Amino acid sequence: MVDWNGSDLEKIAAAEELDLASERGNGTLRAPVTMWVVRSGGHLYVRSVKGPAGPWYRGARSRSRGRIEAGGVRQDATFHQADPGEYPAVDAAYRKKCGHYPSIVEHVLTHRARISTLRLEPR
Template sequence: MTTWNESDLMAIGAAEELDLESERGDGTLRAPVTMWVVRAGDRLYVRSVKGVEGPWYRGTRSRHRGRVAVGGVRADVTFHDADPGEYAGVDAAYRTKYGHYPSIVEHVLTETARASTLRLEPR
């Protein structure tokens, strides 16, 4: 596993949203999708409100690779399925960061959304 450098970890973790592009089977990038991102410890995570049936999530399944961009940081990443043992920390990070959107944040805290939790690792 490759780790984030501290400045990228802080910048991405503090951002309200990031743009995520997943790689198609031929290596080209799909159109960017804007989404929430959270930091739990020294790791970054994203989730699909629609769970594993969400279109952008399904796009990550082709090659498990892509790119994220936020605030001056642009990074090539791999998408790793989070272990269920990571869900509680990710849930807490979503509540802390996005709790000021109470009617929206609850959608990323469902079992459906948890099943799509991806850990972003730099490559």
């Protein structure tokens, strides 16, 4: 596991949204998709509201690498399936950060979304 430097972690975590461009098999990047990003401890996470069936999620899992951009930080990253033990803290982070959108935040708290939780790590 690679750790974020403190400044980048803070900037990305403070951003409401993150752009994620996953890598294709030939090494080129797909078009970026905008999503919410949350921080739990020293880690950053994203989820697919469509769960594992979500198109961006399938692309991200195909090579587990790509590029993210948020809070003025652009970083090549790897995407790791989060352990189910991480889900409660990520749920809490979504509630805290995005709870002012109650009808929307519930979509990232479903079982389908939880099982698509990806931990982002710099590379």
